[in-house]
Amino acid sequence: SSELTQDPAVSVALGQTVRITCQGDSLRSYYASWYQQKPGQAPVLVIYGKNNRPSGIPDRFSGSSSGNTASLTITGAQAEDEADYYCNSRDSSGNHPEVVFGGGTKLTVL
Amino acid sequence: EVQLVESGGGLVQPGGSLRLSCAASGFTFSSYAMSWVRQAPGKGLEWVSAISGSGGSTYYADSVKGRFTISRDNSKNTLYLQMNSLRAEDTAVYYCAKESVVRGVIYYMDVWGKGTTVTVSS
Numbered sequence: 480s481s482e483l484t485q486d487p488a489v490s491v492a493l494g495q496t497v498r499i500t501c502q503g504d505s506l507r508s509y510y511a512s513w514y515q516q517k518p519g520q521a522p523v524l525v526i527y528g529k530n531n532r533p534s535g536i537p538d539r540f541s542g543s544s545s546g547n548t549a550s551l552t553i554t555g556a557q558a559e560d561e562a563d564y565y566c567n568s569r570d571s572s573g574n575h576p577e578v579v580f581g582g583g584t585k586l587t588v589l
Numbered sequence: 590e591v592q593l594v595e596s597g598g599g600l601v602q603p604g605g606s607l608r609l610s611c612a613a614s615g616f617t618f619s620s621y622a623m624s625w626v627r628q629a630p631g632k633g634l635e636w637v638s639a640i641s642g643s644g645g646s647t648y649y650a651d652s653v654k655g656r657f658t659i660s661r662d663n664s665k666n667t668l669y670l671q672m673n674s675l676r677a678e679d680t681a682v683y684y685c686a687k688e689s690v691v692r693g694v695i696y697y698m699d700v701w702g703k704g705t706t707v708t709v710s711s
Contacts (some may be wrong), residue, residue: 521702522684528691578648584636
């Protein structure tokens with residue numbers, strides 16, 4: 480099975496823009512989806528597909544992709560955006576379909 | 590309200606068994622594939638297993654293949670994970686999640702439960 484690679488940690492100044500990236504071969508076939516997880520809470524879907532936000536997700540969250548890399552951008556980061564962010568996608572490179580998650584990126588808002 | 594509620598976690602000795610349940614409400618359960626995802630203490634998310642809406646197709650991560658069995662009862666809107674031969678490394682919070690797939694290339698988990706904790710220790 481393939482893997483998804485994320486930077487372990489990223490920081491951003493309050494109100495600035497930050498990009499979190501995710502790399503992997505499966506992203507050449509499938510769009511990434513992105514999840515926000517705060518301590519002690521379940522993950523929450525924030526971006527899926529080309530650039531789709533579920534209801535209730537602020538429009539400062541956006542997604543993009545190119546080749547084997549997907550990106551989550553937060554434009555005007557807020558204190559409440561401090562969290563772990565995970566990408567995931569389906570993976571069909573093996574003998575059977577699987578699902579893969581990136582290792583996660585811890586976002587610190589300064 | 591769309592909701593998933595897990596139950597069945599607890600403390601179990603190595604080599605033991607446990608069955609997790611996930612009760613779904615607020616959506617047509619049988620129309621959606623479902624997954625189990627776990628998170629070991631201080632670690633990232635790990636996909637464990639998935640099952641199609643009908644229950645006819647099941648998929649497993651290599652780390653649990655042959656030990657875990659996913660199933661569902663669409664008449665009860667409930668997802669299950671039977672875990673046998675448990676190991677210390679299976680210790681984690683286990684989440685169930687509703688899957689969606691669009692045009693075969695957009696895959697995401699749009700609803701998650703709050704999780705149930707499994708601890709494997711003697």
